[in-house]
Amino acid sequence: MGPGYDMAHRVVMARLWVVLRVLAAVFLGVGIVMLASTARGGGVILILIGGWLLLVPWMVRTFTARSLRSAPVYGRDVEWTVSADGVVLSSDGLNSPMPWQSFSQVVDTDQGILLVRPGTFYWLPADRFVEEDGHQVSAELASLSDVKFSRR
Numbered sequence: 318m319g320p321g322y323d324m325a326h327r328v329v330m331a332r333l334w335v336v337l338r339v340l341a342a343v344f345l346g347v348g349i350v351m352l353a354s355t356a357r358g359g360g361v362i363l364i365l366i367g368g369w370l371l372l373v374p375w376m377v378r379t380f381t382a383r384s385l386r387s388a389p390v391y392g393r394d395v396e397w398t399v400s401a402d403g404v405v406l407s408s409d410g411l412n413s414p415m416p417w418q419s420f421s422q423v424v425d426t427d428q429g430i431l432l433v434r435p436g437t438f439y440w441l442p443a444d445r446f447v448e449e450d451g452h453q454v455s456a457e458l459a460s461l462s463d464v465k466f467s468r469r
Contacts, residue, residue, distance in 0.1 A: 334374050341370035397441055399455040403462075404432065406439075417462030425456040425468045432459075 344367030351360030385391060390408045398405040403416035415434075417423075422433040429442040441455070448454070460466045 337370050337373055341367045343367070344370065397439075399441075399451070399458060401458055404439075417459060417464045420459075420464050422465045422467070423456075423459040423462075425459070425466070430455055430459070 344363045346367075348360045348363030348365075348367060351357070351363060354360075390406070390411065393408045396407045398407065403414060403419070406413040406415065415432075420432050420434055422431075424431040424433070427443065429440060429445075432439040432441065446455070456468070460468075
């Protein structure tokens with residue numbers, strides 16, 4: 318998952334925010350028109366829905382940032398150890414072993430390895446491995462496990 322994936326993800330998210338803003342404008346516009354007519358109750362509901370849709374992008378960014386800041390390794394140096402049993406995340410007294418079976422998917426690319434768990438993912442860049450062939454060895458260890466493995 319290199320720069321191409323990141324750009325495609327940004328385009329999809331930008332389109333999603335545009336669609337949400339257009340829907341919000343439609344709901345707000347129709348709600349205002351309904352308020353001016355005799356259907357006041359429906360207009361209030363549409364205005365509330367439109368206002369909520371305008372707040373969704375802000376809420377997503379705020380809750381994501383809060384979630385990242387509450388992670389135990391936020392702002393710390395992290396060391397990954399890859400073995401036949403899985404990977405171990407270590408940082409300032411934190412030692413979290415994760416067997417290969419805890420990952421739903423492992424994707425190997427020229428730029429690194431993407432470890433996917435339900436609800437989160439980890440990116441191990443190839444240029445950050447201590448051993449020169451560490452990236453290839455780690456990918457081979459992952460491919461030998463029962464986890465869904467793909468190479469891109």
